[in-house]
Amino acid sequence: MFAQIPLLPEQASTHASAVDSLLTFIVTVCGFFAVLIGVLLVTFAIRYRRRTANDLPKPVASSLKLELTWSLIPLAFMMVFFVWGVQLYFSWARPPDDVMEVHVVGRQWMWKMQHMGGQREINQLHVPVGRAVKLSMISEDVIHSFFVPAFRVHMDVLPGRYTTLWFQATKPGRYHLFCSQYCGTNHAKMIGEVIVMERDEYQTWLSQGVDGSPASEGRKLFMKLQCSTCHNSDSSARGPLLEGIFQNNVTLENGATVRIDETYLRESILYPDAKVVAGFKPIMPSYLGQVNEEEVLQLISFIKSLQHGQTPPRTENADPPLNPVLEKKKGKSP
Amino acid sequence: MAEHQGQVRTYGVIFVVLIALTGLTVWLGSIDLGEWHTPVGLAVAATKAVLIVLFFMHMLHGPRLTWAIAGTTLLFLAILLLLTLTDYLSRDWPTGRVRGEMETSSAQFFL
């Protein structure tokens, strides 16, 4: 009967084996102390049980040496746990340079994934074996958490801010994906699968049903929203040119400097007034409510990919989008 | 509680100083001290608070226990503020993850 009780989770990522070694070490040390205390309790209880009703044992003085011993030895072990744990934590927090990126958007109660090649999935994530995968994650509503037990990794997915999680699968198979941060009614149904495939199988999978990469989807959006009306290479352009800007530093209106990263780009699309590049007026309208988190990610992918001279041409006869506030102001003024 | 000679005069002097410091705060508020704006404002406020606590609340001649209580409270308040702020100030230190929402450096707090 006991043979059927599952005791250990599958090990399917590079991180999993590292976590398991540490777990084994802690189990050993803690097990030793648990057994030690258990044995001492039982031994003392039996050896020094009350034999006659009027037993009156001699008092025992405490010893500083003993107190220090049983404080410092556990502390020493704990410092080993700590240092080992920190190493693992930093490897969890720091993705390798050469990674395959996937966008993940969480919402009540589903996971939406988008691959850089354009494949989109819901509650499923196909990844190749032996390749580091980095997830850039954001939530559309409340906090979720991306948890794959077989990979021993976990990361909260927050609204309004990108978080990342990376792993490298080591074994083909289908693994549970759970939302582990309570997110409402169907929290328990916000589950899915991570499907790890051999590389060639993965290539076959990739070739089916491509919707267009996030960057190309982003390009379409960019044109649909007529971004290039302002963001173009004219000297009189009303917005900054977006070619090759990713990871550059840019000076703002108020003199501060920011690095252009995903979070800055997202903020500039949804809250354009927040950090206006020096030399430009805050005339861009907010796209909050017009584009969802997936589309924001597509726009960001497009901007990241945008190289010199690649800005799509302006659509003829299109009115530029305008800042509603300025419109209103215009209306008010006589 | 022991009585002290000239307590009324002490209270009067403290009061005048407090009012003067209030004027100073408001005046300083209109002067551009750059990043020192808030620290200076808070320092003046802290001075006023210390005067009130020491004299009006009699901590100066109060039991040591009162000092211990005040100290403990400030310590835990500092723990709350400092550890939480550590999060906001170090969240974006490089680890290779995507940077968080906050780009403001600690210096900008005082702008």
Next chain:
Amino acid sequence: MDTKSPPLAHHFATLKQQHETATLGMWMFLVTELMLFGGLFLAYTVYRVRNPAEFAIASKHLNIWFGGINTVVLLTSSLTMALGVYWAQTGKRNLLTVGLVLTALLGVTFLVIKGFEYYGDYVENLMPGLAFDDAEWHELGVRPERVKMFLIIYYMMTGIHALHLIIGIAIIGLLAFWAHRGHYTPAYYYPIEVGGLYWHFVDVIWVFLLPLLYLAGVRH
């Protein structure tokens, strides 16, 4: 009803013990109060670090005159309170009553001024939920939801402070009534001392609110 034998509660041995116990109790209570405001101070600090521009601009929209005058009012009430305790120690019954009544009245004055200030805030569209115009802040180039955040912290801090003041006024009023009836003697005046500690604490909190709320940005 001039009580000559001061009331010693049944579970204390001496008046001194009772006095020290009560004072210590109030200090311990103030610990709690400070930590209560501590949570708000933390929220303030975090969001100010994140949104310096909005906090500076929104702060400049508050009326410094109301804030400044109220500071003076409250400091004066602290003076009358401190004198009240002194007169209680020295057995000056009438002066004690006057000191306490003045303290309570100054507290009421503070609240009245605060009321006018809140009304002014309402008129100037500084009340998220009741009167607030996003566009106004867009024009100033700041994000309105962050301005709202400053304002909501302002209302929470001043609101909780005002609540404390209302409780304080009630306590001081009661003490004044009893003082007038001659309850207190130089041997038994700890209720005055304890009420005073609370009153001064409320004052101390306001002293910090002034620079944080009204002077977050440079006023020209």
Next chain:
Amino acid sequence: MSTVIAEPSSRPAEPASKPVNYLNVQFGVRSWLLTTDHKRIAILYLISITVMFFLGSLAIVPVRLQLLKPDNDLLDADTYNKMFTMHGVVMVFFFIIPGIPAVLGNFLLPMMLGAKDLAFPKLNLLSWYVYLLGGAFSLYAMIAGGVDTGWTFYTPYSTRSSHTNVIPVGLGAFTAGFSSILTGLNFLVTTHKMRAPGLTWFRLPLFVWAMYATSIIILLGTPVVAVTILMLAIERIFQVGVFDPALGGDPLLFQHLFWFYSHPAVYIMILPAMGVVTEIVPCFSRKNIYGYKFIAFSSLAIALLGFLVWGHHMFVSGQSVYLGMIFSILSFLVAVPSAIKVFNWTATLYKGSVSFETPMLFAFGFIGLFTIGGLTGMFLATLGTDVHLHDTYFVIAHFHFIMVGGVVMAYMGGLHFWWPKMTGRMYSEFWGRIAAMLIFIGFILTFLPQFVVGHLGMPRRYFQYAPEFQVHNVMSTAGASILGVGYFLPLIYLIGSLAYGPKASSNPWKATGLEWQTPSPPPTENFPVTPVVTREPYRYSEEVPVGY
């Protein structure tokens, strides 16, 4: 033998006529509802906390039944979520946090100090009414449709998404917080100012030290969560941003503020429990406690360090990884004083004269389960392993080992230990031992499998789950039913003892504390004559202590 640690405590002879005690000094509902006697207030608390405990237990019954099958549809998702939330809210805010302090602390602290009452008796009564008010808010929320946020109220779910009664429950927790602030304040001032002549700090029973440390945490932590709940309520009502990112806020700030209180709150629960065990172990070993000063200072160390570790609830929340590192090392430090206590209790048995009455069985249970609970904390304090175990059933098992295996065991032990003092009656020793063993076995069976299923990856707060987790969940539910019987038994035989139990002597366990120097039940002002203390506690033998 009878040891007298208070010299002039002329032991009052128990006269044949009915002696006047705190229970029979006055009768009638009024005399209870308006009492300022700390012992009567303790009884009031005992009754209300017991009601809350059974309410909280009731809420978890359908949850455990639902989890018998992976895709069970006994409950729908919303009902399930509301049930576990009520279980958490009621147990945390209305049972475990006030449990030992408000019942045993209230009853015993003044007696252990040789005082007539707490420093502020009216405040003490007020705290009970405030507690009832908080309970009323929460019960209203339950009747009016429940709440589904989990006891942690995480934003933005609680402010934006949940359509349930978040505000009334928040108000309930807020109010209950003020009740414990009043209790804590009373304890601190009493310990400072009301000690009997000769009762110096190092002559205090360790239960008093534990209550003192607990009260410090209550005073410093509770107001922060109160104001946090207030901010949450304002965000929810006015939709103005404090924590919601869509409104410009940061949800992690809520987590910081919440855990700044709610982690130390764990120590509010466990420190009094440790205090109880520290009283029981030397009594039933008839020996002085080993390492008195280490146990005393470890309580204070826990109170201090407990405030420095809240971020270990946030290792994967997106907080700074560097801060995570700081919180991790501090979390290990707080384990040291707990370890010191466990070793000292064990060492107290050494060369003692150990007997196995009901309270001692509970104390043994406590030490065993607390040790497991504490050691499994290592996995969660270690950054690398928490990244896997966070928010799984491993965490559930860990904190139930501390809070139920630890705190409730100690609470039961303490209740049995001081029951004769509180009521003047002895309960059935036979049924007491049966209950202690049932609770221990039921507990192990309930929560041990949860470590395994958590490591396998079952997340908490799931109303349906993957089939491979079923075996463990069936074991848990089976264990829980044993546990339920174990908790129900004392209710019967303790109440029964009031009518049928033999009269208790003033010191049935032959213990040394001041509370045993006065009749059972004690008179209204505790001692006929104020005791004078001339020696340290736990002096069971006249001999001078010998070293190892």
